[in-house]
Amino acid sequence: MKHVDLIGTRHYSFIFSGATTVLALLLLVVLGLKPGIEFTSGTTALIAFDSTVSQEDLRAVYADLGHEEAQIQSTDPNEYLIRTRELEVPPGSFTEFEPEATPDAGGGMGPAPLAEVGTVALGAEGATEDVDMFEASAGDVCAFGEVADTQPAGSRVSVNEVITSCAGGTIYRVTTSDGSLGLVEETQTHDFVEAGAEEETPTESPVSQNAGERTEIEQRLFDEFGNFEVREFASVSAVVSGVAVRNTAVAVVVASLFIMAYVAFAFSSLPRPFRYATCAIVALVHDVIFVLGAFALFGALFGTEINLMFVTGLLTVIGFSVHDTIVVFDRIRENIKVAPSASLHENVNSALLQTMARSVNTSVTILLTAAAMLALGGVTIREFLLVILVGVLIGTYSSVGIAAQLLVAWEDGDLHRFFRRGRRVEQAA
Numbered sequence: 001m002k003h004v005d006l007i008g009t010r011h012y013s014f015i016f017s018g019a020t021t022v023l024a025l026l027l028l029v030v031l032g033l034k035p036g037i038e039f040t041s042g043t044t045a046l047i048a049f050d051s052t053v054s055q056e057d058l059r060a061v062y063a064d065l066g067h068e069e070a071q072i073q074s075t076d077p078n079e080y081l082i083r084t085r086e087l088e089v090p091p092g093s094f095t096e097f098e099p100e101a102t103p104d105a106g107g108g109m110g111p112a113p114l115a116e117v118g119t120v121a122l123g124a125e126g127a128t129e130d131v132d133m134f135e136a137s138a139g140d141v142c143a144f145g146e147v148a149d150t151q152p153a154g155s156r157v158s159v160n161e162v163i164t165s166c167a168g169g170t171i172y173r174v175t176t177s178d179g180s181l182g183l184v185e186e187t188q189t190h191d192f193v194e195a196g197a198e199e200e201t202p203t204e205s206p207v208s209q210n211a212g213e214r215t216e217i218e219q220r221l222f223d224e225f226g227n228f229e230v231r232e233f234a235s236v237s238a239v240v241s242g243v244a245v246r247n248t249a250v251a252v253v254v255a256s257l258f259i260m261a262y263v264a265f266a267f268s269s270l271p272r273p274f275r276y277a278t279c280a281i282v283a284l285v286h287d288v289i290f291v292l293g294a295f296a297l298f299g300a301l302f303g304t305e306i307n308l309m310f311v312t313g314l315l316t317v318i319g320f321s322v323h324d325t326i327v328v329f330d331r332i333r334e335n336i337k338v339a340p341s342a343s344l345h346e347n348v349n350s351a352l353l354q355t356m357a358r359s360v361n362t363s364v365t366i367l368l369t370a371a372a373m374l375a376l377g378g379v380t381i382r383e384f385l386l387v388i389l390v391g392v393l394i395g396t397y398s399s400v401g402i403a404a405q406l407l408v409a410w411e412d413g414d415l416h417r418f419f420r421r422g423r424r425v426e427q428a429a
Contacts, residue, residue, distance in 0.1 A: 007349045010405035010414075017402050021286055024293025033292065034299030036307030036383075039248075043087045046232035048079040053225045055080065061224055065217055073303065079231075086235060087213040116158045118194040120172060123153030125190045131155075133174065133182025141173070141183060142166035148182035159192065248311050252288070255315060256281055259322050266326070270333055275410055280325045283395075283403040287321045288314065290394045291387060304383065313384040317391025320366075324359055324399040331355050332404070344411045348404050356400070363396040 055072050058080060062070035071083040122131040130150050137145035141163055151157070160181075161173035170186040214233070221228060264277035291314060298304035331351035339347060367389060374385045 004353060005349060006352045006400070007345050007405060007408050010409055013401035013405050014409075017286060017398070020293075021289055024289045024296075027293040027296040028289075031296040031300045033296055034303065034305045036305035036310075039306065041086045042083055043085070043235040044081060044083045044232070045230060045234075046075065046079070046081050047221070047228050047230055048076070049225050049228045051078070051226050053078055053080075057224070058082070058221075061220055062217070065220060067217075071303070087217075116160060116175075116195050117162060118159045118192055119156055120159050120174065120189045120192045122151050122155045122157060122174075122184065122189055124188060127153045129153055131184065131188055133176075133180065133184050136183060141171060142168065144183060149176060149180040151176060251311070251315060252318070255318055256284060259284065259318070263322070263326065263329070267329060267333060270336065275407060276329055279403045279406045279410070280322055280329070282406060283325055283398040284318055284321050286402055287317060287391060287395050287398050291317060291391050294390045295386070298386065304386065307383055309381055309384040310387055313387025313391065316384075317387055317395060320392060321395035321398060324362075324395055325403040327359065328352060328355050328399050328404050332407075345408050348408050352400055352404055359396055359399065363392050366392050 055074055059070065059072050062068075062072070062082070062084070067084045069085055073081045073083075075081050123129070130152055132147045133149045133151065134144035135146050135148045137143040142165070155176070157174040157176050159172050159174055163171040163173065168185070172184050172186060172189060173181070174184055175181055218230070260277045260281050263280045264273045267273040267276045270276065295304060295306055295310070299306075328351055331354050332348055335342070335347040335350050335354075336344075370385045370388045370392070374382065374389070
């Protein structure tokens with residue numbers, strides 16, 4: 001492959017890069033990005049219905065409630081992600097998932113509660129005297145030992161076990177409301193009710209209470225479609241969204257400045273190290289603009305939003321783009337040490353050919369992994385994966401077609417001639 005002159009085709013690379021950059025900027029201006037809730041004030045809810053609910057019926061309900069702006073997206077069968085303007089929700093009305101504590105034999109949480117087979121009232125029918133509950137004598141439940149607790153007649157207790165193997169009659173192992181355990185004879189009880197035979201309580205409504213507009217919407221959904229589960233509910237104010245936009249811009253700028261300083265320092269042993277840093281940043285800016293343009297198109301075609309996962313992916317792409325560029329630059333440095341008399345054109349071309357296989361193999365591995373994750377599901381990180389797919393693809397190209405090519409163009413005076421030609425055209429006009 002030594003006869004292949006990649007640097008000699010740099011003018012075509014610059015034309016292609018310039019065309020894609022202009023196209024991306026046009027898409028950004030004409031279509032614009034579709035900001036997610038993190039960048040605009042609004043409310044999102046992820047709701048799963050027990051019954052079949054169509055997107056059209058759901059949209060009609062929201063429109064009837066005054067939310068014609070509601071954006072409804074199906075994420076699973078009968079599960080929808082719904083975005084509206086910021087709802088008027090009073091403080092403290094948000095619900096958070098709290099995992100239930102599970103008993104742990106060695107965790108100091110006490111014994112696991114016994115299963116309940118029913119309930120019974122202590123004392124024989126009409127009895128008024130207190131009823132004693134006993135401990136088992138030497139582990140024999142048929143022989144009572146010391147009194148474990150005393151309860152008033154008529155107290156209702158949980159029956160955890162019905163023991164019918166005793167010669168003296170049936171014995172109940174019971175638990176009081178305050179957690180006391182004991183044994184009591186069946187003759188000292190009345191009105192046994194088997195578990196599950198109690199009067200059924202009505203199904204608890206999924207509607208959040210005293211939650212402002214949220215309560216109104218959920219009540220209407222419950223009336224129209226029946227039971228449902230609110231799996232996520234998030235509301236972001238305009239103040240919070242403004243902070244997110246500012247922090248995102250600051251993160252990208254700061255990352256670029258640090259990268260530029262690092263590249264200049266890393267290649268300080270070479271002539272004009274600042275050029276290496278500048279070329280790396282130009283390639284980085286090209287990649288960022290391309291990704292933004294792609295997401296402007298995705299937003300118009302598929303409703304793809306930019307959110308904090310998008311920002312995470314963009315910063316990852318920035319790191320990958322610079323990493324790929326530095327690999328090429330590092331090979332250029334080694335080639336200059338080996339052949340200092342060779343021109344920069346020759347050393348850069350050799351570096352590109354030497355690192356081409358490594359760059360392509362690395363990128364293909366990342367692309368296949370991201371594509372598999374995107375295909376197999378992953379709605380919550382979909383934007384992140386899309387950024388990785390687009391960014392890695394264009395980043396691999398920019399390290400070869402922009403950064404290294406621009407370095408040679410700068411050394412050979414192409415940029416000076418280009419700008420001088422532009423001034424002559426302006427003077428002639």
